[in-house]
Amino acid sequence: MALAPEEPELVQLLTPEGELVEHPDYRVDFSDEELRGLYRDLALVRRIDAEATALQRQGELGIWASLLGQEAAQIGSGRAMGPNDHVFPTYREHGVAWCRGVDPLNLLGLFRGVDMGGWDPEEHHFHLYTIVIGAQTLHAVGYAMGLQRDGMVGDGGPELTGAAVAYFGDGATSQGDVNEAFIWASVFQAPVVFFCQNNQWAISEPLERQTRIPLYQRASGFGFPGVRVDGNDVLATYAVTQAALARAREGSGPTFIEAYTYRMGAHTTSDDPTRYRIAAEVEAWKLKDPIERLRSFLIRTGKADQDWFEALEEESNQLAKHIRAGCLDMPDPSPMTMFDHVYVDPHKPLANQREQFAAYLASFESTSEEHS
């Protein structure tokens, strides 16, 4: 099933061999520099992911959810967003976080257990990671309905209007929350894009245990359009997301995007995929690698030369070193910080608790740091 051939309705602009192809409804118009920029995003995000995985294996992170194989789905959709579009991610959207300007070290901090994420969702228009499967789709629809009520929907263009983008996976489509989110979004014509990365595996459950029909076809039952895009094609993902966002912002309602991709690695570092899927499947998807196809396109068309790739490799190495050093240098949190971001406005009971806890900590002869 996971090896199903590309079906005719799959939107693709760049083939796995790196050839541009035409599509009647979707096209992109990128400068050479923008194309190189997309490649740089893909390569650096993969490197961040690899370094984080290694750090987990060295005991520096409690766990890590790798995005390996899903870079194009995330970079393509992330780069299609405007300044007011607001992302509601799962815990694997490291590439989207990158596009929204979130420091990768913030992501590592969460998985190292020193904080709960630590970035400002308002500043980056990127919500905190959501571990509960599918819950963020309801948050996204609520946010989108808020945009409607704030007058952020209409023909003002991306600068004056906005949409919410809910990320989730193929497994999440079986969740009640997600189906409720579809219904609310549909009934209220909420400006939301449901971006489903169908990576074929919900931990160890294959797609055929989630659905009898292609996932994107479910959207029509809820009353909004669905489209399947080659999630390993950064250009097609960009084009499809851009169109869905434009539709949402102008008030035409939600779109379901099924980015057809593959989780090349384990579900998380705690998982061993060799126990439930065959190597041949992984090998087949390697041939559809999202980065290799853009690389061969850039080389063949002369849009990037060897020097450029080498410079990027060096930048990538520096970034990895920065990530490693930054991760190892992260301070353990002070117990008092637990009171800092619970409520927007301080109030008396919280202040009392903080005071009591401070007194309790002060009752010891040494700090816990000194003691260790």
Added chain:
Amino acid sequence: MARRQFKLPDVGEGLTEGEILQWFVQVGDRVTTNQTLVEIETAKAAVELPSPYEGEVVELLAAVGDVIDVGAPIITIETEPDGAPSVPAPAAPSEPGAQAAQVGVAAAMGGADPEIAAGLIGGEAPGGRTAVLVGYGPRTTTAKRRPRRAVHESGHRPTPAPDPASEVLGGPLGTEGVKPTRYAGVEFGRLIEARESAHGGESVPARTIGVDEQGDAGRVTVLAKPPVRKLAKDMGVDLRSVTPTGPGGTITRADVAAAAGPAAVSLAGESRSSTAREERIAVKGVRKMTAQAMVASAFTAPHVTEFLTVDATRTMDFVEQLKRHPSMQGLKISPLLVVAKAVCLAARNTPEANATWDEAAQEIVLKRYVNLGIAAATPRGLLVPNIKDADSMSWPEMAVALNQLSATAREGRTSPADMAAGTITITNVGVFGVDSGTPIINPGESAILAFGAIRPMPWVVDGQIVPRQICTLALSFDHRIVDGATGSRFLVDVGRVIEDPITALIL
């Protein structure tokens, strides 16, 4: 010179140990950051660990096959092998450095390589570490309370809310100086008589277990922490019979162990919770994998087992001839070699026995090659490594492959790759001295052959009863793929080769 030790990390949320499968580096090797050092197997997965340091390998602290606790060092790396002046920890690049400072929170502490901090969870769990659902698990070191300040400068020290029960029962501590505690409605550590008389019997009478006056009639004189009580229960020790040596007259683990006698003492320290009459062994690692694989196979593939008893005398003669053959010098030759050949040949005639049921695709995948699995009892448990493309091997090649396979398994070096992608399996139960069995198919395959012991038995040859070397073959097959006729043909083909190895030339 700066030597760093890499401690076995918890690679899978709550693991407590890992087994060293293979080292990819040796002492003296130069390694770079993130270079793969070692492959370990945990209860969850076989995992390669990348090096956290750059430098030269000074010492490997664990051998292949060792089971190492999470947190124990496994390798020492000299990070300045040339004696270069101390290089500061990798400096953060200048421009993103500012961003790094935003991450995290106040209070600087720790580093990449923290000392083992005092444990907060656990206490005296049997066998030290306890597996937990998530996180890193309790430390094995003994928890130490941080000392409280003698005087409260702040005056803010919170006073615990008064416990109504202790109010009722309030008063000075018992003369033994043991602080009383309440547990499940029972007060421990104080005499109660005074209490009852003081309250004129109006309070809820609390039963008390005191620490004094051993053997006083009607009073149980036991003070022990719950884990010690559990240990005593597991070991079948009556706590009333134990002489306490702990503080305040409490019974310690050592007291329980001593009371149980020398035989039980050794049990107390092991990660098995056991009693004299029963032993409990945690299901993990290979045992767990085996269990899962066997359950999966037994309850998805409808098994049919057929038996065939054959005269293996000619096979035994043939093995003797092979042993003397120049191409087989230095190799251990057994009848298993003939069976292995026979299975490969029979699979060519009956590919259904060398096939996979693809549930998802609703297809049967017939393999045009044989990756011949050999079930092996190893120190790690039952493993089924396979010989890749066994069907294309000559007799000497097959003999070498079987020798290597068993040597690798015996040394515990069988890698996951060795066990992957098998197509059919032989289980040589004969080496255990039994005649036959009903083997369970290795998941993903369609048949398994059990090869029983070869022993002299009366046999009818040309109407005469003569002693022959007799052996029983049992073939279990997946009836979704293999029908009775097909399975029988396969089994008979194998039997023909064993009855007369020359058949191998014409099959």
